[in-house]
Amino acid sequence: MKKAPHLTDSKQSPLEWIVSNVGRVLISLFVPLVTFLVLWQGFIFLRESQAPKVVISMVAIVWGVGGAGLLYIVANWLVEKLPDQWQKRMVPFVFVGPAIAILTWFLFLPTLRTLYLSFFNNNSTQFVGLKNYIAIFTERSMFESYRNNLLWIIFGTAGSVSFGLIIAVLADRSSFENYAKSLIFLPMAISFVGAGVIWRFIYYYRPVGQVQTGLLNAIVTALGGQPQAWTTLLQPWNNFFLIFIMVWLQTGYAMVIFSSAIKGVPEEMLEAARVDGANEFEIFFKIIIPSIQGTIITVTTTIVIFALKIFDIVIVMTGGQYGTEVIATQFYRQFFSNRNFGYGSAIAILLLVAVIPMMIYNLKQFGEREAF
Amino acid sequence: MTGKSRKKLNGFILNLTLLLICFVWTIPTIGLLLSSLRTRADIAASGWWYVFPHREWVSKDTIQLDKETIDLDKPIETQFGTFSDDQLSAGVEVNGQQLVWKNRRERTVDIKEKEWFFIPNLTLQNYQNVLSGKQYTYIQPDGSSRVEQGDDLSGALLNSLSVAIPSTVIPILIAAFAAYGFAWINFPGRRLMFTAVVALLVVPLQLALIPILRDYVSLNLNGTFLAVWLAHTGFGLPLATYLLYNYISTIPRDIFESAFIDGASHFTVFRTLVLPLSVPALASFAIFQFLWVWNDYLVALVFIGSKADVQVLTMRLADMVGSRGQDWHFLTAGAFVTMIIPLIVFFSLQRYFVRGMMAGSVKG
Numbered sequence: 001m002k003k004a005p006h007l008t009d010s011k012q013s014p015l016e017w018i019v020s021n022v023g024r025v026l027i028s029l030f031v032p033l034v035t036f037l038v039l040w041q042g043f044i045f046l047r048e049s050q051a052p053k054v055v056i057s058m059v060a061i062v063w064g065v066g067g068a069g070l071l072y073i074v075a076n077w078l079v080e081k082l083p084d085q086w087q088k089r090m091v092p093f094v095f096v097g098p099a100i101a102i103l104t105w106f107l108f109l110p111t112l113r114t115l116y117l118s119f120f121n122n123n124s125t126q127f128v129g130l131k132n133y134i135a136i137f138t139e140r141s142m143f144e145s146y147r148n149n150l151l152w153i154i155f156g157t158a159g160s161v162s163f164g165l166i167i168a169v170l171a172d173r174s175s176f177e178n179y180a181k182s183l184i185f186l187p188m189a190i191s192f193v194g195a196g197v198i199w200r201f202i203y204y205y206r207p208v209g210q211v212q213t214g215l216l217n218a219i220v221t222a223l224g225g226q227p228q229a230w231t232t233l234l235q236p237w238n239n240f241f242l243i244f245i246m247v248w249l250q251t252g253y254a255m256v257i258f259s260s261a262i263k264g265v266p267e268e269m270l271e272a273a274r275v276d277g278a279n280e281f282e283i284f285f286k287i288i289i290p291s292i293q294g295t296i297i298t299v300t301t302t303i304v305i306f307a308l309k310i311f312d313i314v315i316v317m318t319g320g321q322y323g324t325e326v327i328a329t330q331f332y333r334q335f336f337s338n339r340n341f342g343y344g345s346a347i348a349i350l351l352l353v354a355v356i357p358m359m360i361y362n363l364k365q366f367g368e369r370e371a372f
Numbered sequence: 373m374t375g376k377s378r379k380k381l382n383g384f385i386l387n388l389t390l391l392l393i394c395f396v397w398t399i400p401t402i403g404l405l406l407s408s409l410r411t412r413a414d415i416a417a418s419g420w421w422y423v424f425p426h427r428e429w430v431s432k433d434t435i436q437l438d439k440e441t442i443d444l445d446k447p448i449e450t451q452f453g454t455f456s457d458d459q460l461s462a463g464v465e466v467n468g469q470q471l472v473w474k475n476r477r478e479r480t481v482d483i484k485e486k487e488w489f490f491i492p493n494l495t496l497q498n499y500q501n502v503l504s505g506k507q508y509t510y511i512q513p514d515g516s517s518r519v520e521q522g523d524d525l526s527g528a529l530l531n532s533l534s535v536a537i538p539s540t541v542i543p544i545l546i547a548a549f550a551a552y553g554f555a556w557i558n559f560p561g562r563r564l565m566f567t568a569v570v571a572l573l574v575v576p577l578q579l580a581l582i583p584i585l586r587d588y589v590s591l592n593l594n595g596t597f598l599a600v601w602l603a604h605t606g607f608g609l610p611l612a613t614y615l616l617y618n619y620i621s622t623i624p625r626d627i628f629e630s631a632f633i634d635g636a637s638h639f640t641v642f643r644t645l646v647l648p649l650s651v652p653a654l655a656s657f658a659i660f661q662f663l664w665v666w667n668d669y670l671v672a673l674v675f676i677g678s679k680a681d682v683q684v685l686t687m688r689l690a691d692m693v694g695s696r697g698q699d700w701h702f703l704t705a706g707a708f709v710t711m712i713i714p715l716i717v718f719f720s721l722q723r724y725f726v727r728g729m730m731a732g733s734v735k736g
Contacts (some may be wrong), residue, residue, distance in 0.1 A: 057530040098550070100565055102605055108609070110581075166393075170389060182722065189725075347578075348579045
C-alpha cells in the first residue's frame with residue numbers, strides 16, 4: 001500500500017495545509033490543461049500548415065503516437081494525486097476507460113444508430129418503417145448482389161480452403177517447405193487495390209489482331225483461341241475471374257493454419273496406416289482430414305466472413321459494373337453515390353445479421369472459458 | 373518398380389507439383405515487377421515475358437514491289453515466291469525469313485530474320501515519374517511527343533506512413549492498457565465489458581461508416597489524420613484488446629506480486645513488467661494492424677475522401693486505375709510502390725508476420 005505524502009507531515013499549520021492543497025489542486029488542473037493545449041496546437045498545425053510534406057508527416061506521427069502516450073501518463077499522474085480510496089476506484093477507468101469510450105463511439109453506438117437510420121428515408125428526415133428492408137429484398141440489383149456474394153462465398157471459400165489444404169499437405173512432404181510457404185503466403189502482404197492492378201494486367205484485353213500483352217490472353221491466343229475481355233464480358237462468368245483473385249490472396253492464410261494443424265497429427269497414426277497398406281490418398285482423406293476437422297471449420301468460417309464483406313477487389317476491377325456488384329459495393333453506392341442513408345443503413349444491418357452466428361459462436365467460446 | 377524407386381518418383385512428382393503451384397502463385401507479382409521496369413513503348417509492344425532471352429524478328433532488308441502492276445486482290449509475286457495480301461499482312465515465313473508488309477500502300481515488304489535478345493531494356497523511369505508530381509514528355513513511336521503528368525505518389529507514400537504508424541501504435545497502446553485492466557484489476561462490470569469486446573469482434577465496419585462520418589462532419593474532423601487514426605483505432609480495438617488480453621492474462625501472477633508488495637502502482641507494473649513481457653504479442657498484432665491500415669482502402673476513402681493532400685497510396689492507386697487504366701507503365705510502377713513496405717515487412721519479420729496475420733484474420 002502506498003502512503004500519501006500528506007499523512008506524513010501532519011504537523012503543518014492549517015494555513016500551510018490549505019496553501020499546499022490549493023497548490024496541488026492548481027497543479028493538477030494546470031498540467032492537463034497544458035497537455036490539452038499542446039495537443040490542440042498540434043492538431044491545428046496539422047490541419048492548417050503549409051510546411052513541406054516530410055515535416056508534416058513527422059509532426060503527425062510524433063503528435064499522434066506521443067499524444068496518446070501523453071494522455072495516459074497525465075491521466076495516471078492525476079489519479080496518483082488522489083486520496084487512496086479514490087485512486088483505487090479510478091485506476092480501472094484509466095486503464096479500461098479509453099478503450100471502452102472508443103469502442104462505444106466507433107462500434108457500439110454506430111450499430112444502434114445505423115439500425116435507427118435504416119427505418120428512415122434517404123436523408124433521415126422521415127420515418128418510413130420497413131420500406132428500406134422491403135426494397136433490399138425486392139430490387140433486382142440487390143438480387144444480383146446476393147447471387148454474386150453467394151458465388152464469392154461458395155467458390156472463393158472452397159477455392160482458398162482446398163488450395164490451402166493441398167499446398168499444406170504437399171509442402172509438408174516437400175524438400176523446400178519454407179520457401180514454398182513463403183511464396184504462397186506473400187500475396188497476403190499485398191493490398192486489394194494492388195492485387196487489383198496485378199490482375200487487371202493479367203486479364204488485360206486488346207482487340208483481335210493486336211499483340212496481347214495481358215498474360216491470360218497471350219496464353220489463350222498462343223493456344224489458338226480468341227482473346228476475351230475476361231472481367232467485362234462473359235457474364236456471369238466474369239465473377240469467377242474476380243473470385244480467383246481472392247483465392248490467390250487467401251490461400252496463404254488457409255495454408256499456414258492447415259500446415260501447423262497437419263504437423264499436430266501424430267506421426268504414429270500415419271505410420272500405422274502405411275503399415276496397414278493405406279496409400280497416400282487414403283491417408284489424406286481418412287486420417288489427416290478427420291484429425292484437423294476443427295481447424296478446417298474455423299478457417300472456412302473466417303474466409304466465409306471475409307468473402308461476405310468483399311469490397312475492394314470488385315471496386316478496383318470493375319467498379320461493380322458488368323454484373324459484378326456485391327453487397328458491400330451496393331452499400332457503398334447507396335451511401336456515397338446516391339446519398340441514400342436509409343437504404344445504405346439497411347444493407348449494413350443485413351451484413352450485421354449475416355455475421356451474428358459468428359458473434360454468438362465467439363461469445364459461447366468465451367463463456368466456456370474459466371479465466372474470468 | 374521397387375518400393376524405393378517408387379517412393380523417389382512420388383517425391384519427385386510431389387516436389388514438381390508444388391513447384392508448379394508456387395510458380396503460378398508468384399507469376400502475377402513477378403509480371404508486375406518486371407513490367408514496371410520496362411519502357412512505355414516496350415510495354416505496349418510486347419508482354420513482360422519478353423524481358424527474358426527470346427528470339428524476335430528483326431528487319432534485315434526491304435524489297436520494293438512494282439507499284440503499277442500489283443493487284444492486292446490477286447496473288448502477289450515476289451522473288452521469294454507468290455503470296456496473298458493476307459499472308460503478307462500477317463507475315464509469312466520462307467526459309468527462316470519472314471516477309472511482311474512494311475508499307476502496304478507503297479508496296480514495300482520487310483525481310484525479317486529471327487535474332488536472339490538477351491539483355492532486356494530496363495529502366496527506373498516509371499518510378500521516377502509516378503513518385504514525383506512533375507510533368508514528363510514521351511517520344512511516341514511515330515515521332516510525336518506527348519506530355520504526361522506524373523503522379524505524386526511520394527506525397528501519398530508519406531501520407532500512408534502518417535496514417536499507418538499512429539493507427540498502429542494508438543490502438544495497441546489503448547488495447548494493452550485495457551487488456552491489463554481486464555486481466556489484473558478487479559472492478560465492477562468487468563465481465564460485461566469484456567463480453568462486449570468479444571461481441572464487437574466481428575461487427576462489419578460498414579455499420580459504423582455512416583454515423584461516424586456524420587460525427588466527423590459536425591466536428592469538422594473529416595479529412596484530417598486524426599479522423600483516420602481514430603477510425604482505425606476504433607475498428608482495430610476489439611481484436612487488439614482480445615488478443616492482448618489472451619496474452620497478458622497468461623503471465624504468471626507471481627511476477628507481479630513482489631512488485632505490488634514493494635508498493636508499485638498498477639501503472640508502474642504495467643510499464644516496467646507487462647509491456648516488456650508482451651513484446652511478442654504486441655509485435656504480432658502491430659504487424660497485422662500496420663498492414664491492415666496500410667492496405668486499407670474503404671476507411672481512407674470514406675474519411676479522407678477527396679482531400680488530395682491527405683490521400684493515401686491505395687486511394688491514389690485506385691484513382692490511377694480509373695483515370696489511366698491503359699497506362700501500364702504508370703500503373704505497374706504505382707502498384708509496386710504501394711507494395712514495397714508490406715513486402716519489406718514480410719521478408720524481414722516473416723515469423724511475426726505470419727503469426728500476426730493468423731491471429732488477426734478473425735477480423736476478415
